[in-house]
Amino acid sequence: MTAEQPTSRAAQAPQSPAAIGLVPSILSADFSRLGEQVREAEEAGVQRIQIDVMDGHFVPNITMGPLIVEAVRRSTSLPLEAHLMITNPEYYIEAFARAGADVIIVHQETCPHLHRIVQQIKEAGKQAGVALNPSSPVWLLEDILSLLDLVLIMTVNPGFGGQEFIPETLPKIARLRQQLTERQLHCDLEVDGGINEHTAPLVVRAGANLLVAGSAVYNGRESVAAAVERLRRALALT
Numbered sequence: 001m002t003a004e005q006p007t008s009r010a011a012q013a014p015q016s017p018a019a020i021g022l023v024p025s026i027l028s029a030d031f032s033r034l035g036e037q038v039r040e041a042e043e044a045g046v047q048r049i050q051i052d053v054m055d056g057h058f059v060p061n062i063t064m065g066p067l068i069v070e071a072v073r074r075s076t077s078l079p080l081e082a083h084l085m086i087t088n089p090e091y092y093i094e095a096f097a098r099a100g101a102d103v104i105i106v107h108q109e110t111c112p113h114l115h116r117i118v119q120q121i122k123e124a125g126k127q128a129g130v131a132l133n134p135s136s137p138v139w140l141l142e143d144i145l146s147l148l149d150l151v152l153i154m155t156v157n158p159g160f161g162g163q164e165f166i167p168e169t170l171p172k173i174a175r176l177r178q179q180l181t182e183r184q185l186h187c188d189l190e191v192d193g194g195i196n197e198h199t200a201p202l203v204v205r206a207g208a209n210l211l212v213a214g215s216a217v218y219n220g221r222e223s224v225a226a227a228v229e230r231l232r233r234a235l236a237l238t
C-alpha cells in the first residue's frame with residue numbers, strides 16, 4: 001500500500017449497511033466450545049473474528065495468547081484480528097503472525113516507537129492496525145495514518161466485555177472519518193466496545209466501517225445467528 005492513494009470503500013463513508021463489517025470478539029464466547037462458537041459466527045455471515053489479548057499490565061485483565069489464535073485459525077478461514085492490549089507488543093509480533101493472525105493491532109499508548117512496530121508488522125506480512133483508548137485523540141496518528149491498514153477506536157476503556165458504550169467517542173470517530181476521506185486514505189475505521197443494536201447505527205453514521213461486538217453476539221440468550229441477524233437488522237435502518 002502506498003500513501004495517499006485515491007479512494008477505496010474505506011476512504012468514503014460506507015454507504016450501504018451491507019458494506020459494514022461485523023467482527024465478533026471471542027472474549028464473550030463459551031471457551032469450553034470455542035471452535036464451535038467461531039464456526040457459528042462464520043456461518044452467520046460475519047466478516048472477521050477478533051481475539052482480545054490482555055496481559056494484566058496494560059489492562060486490568062489477563063486473557064489469551066498465540067495458542068488461542070492458533071486454535072481459532074484451525075476453526076475458520078475468516079480473517080483474524082489479534083488486538084494486543086499488552087505492553088511491549090514488539091516482542092510478540094512474530095509469534096502472533098506465526099499463529100495465524102491476519103491483522104495485528106497494537107495500542108498507541110504502549111508504543112513509543114510506533115512507526116518501527118508498524119514496519120515490523122508489515123515485514124511479518126500482516127496488516128497493521130493501531131488502537132486508541134477513549135481518552136487518546138486521533139491527531140496522535142496524523143503522521144502515521146497513511147501507513148496503517150486499520151485504526152481501532154475504543155468505545156469503552158479496554159479490559160472487559162459487556163461495558164457501557166462511551167458516547168463521547170462519536171465525534172472522535174467522525175473526525176477520523178473526515179481525515180481519512182480528505183486524505184483519500186485506504187484504511188479501515190473499526191470501533192470496539194458496547195456495540196449493540198442501539199449503538200451500531202450511531203457509530204456507522206459517524207463513519208465506522210468495521211464493528212467489533214462481543215456480548216451482543218455471544219450473549220447466551222439467543223443463538224449467534226439470531227444475534228448477528230439482530231445487528232444486521234439494526235444496521236439496515238441506518
Ligand code: DX5
Nearest residue numbers: 025158159161162194214215
Ligand atoms: C475490551 C475488548 C472488546 C470487548 C468487546 O477491551 O477489546 O473487544 O470484548 O465486548 P463488548 O462488545 O461486550 O463490549
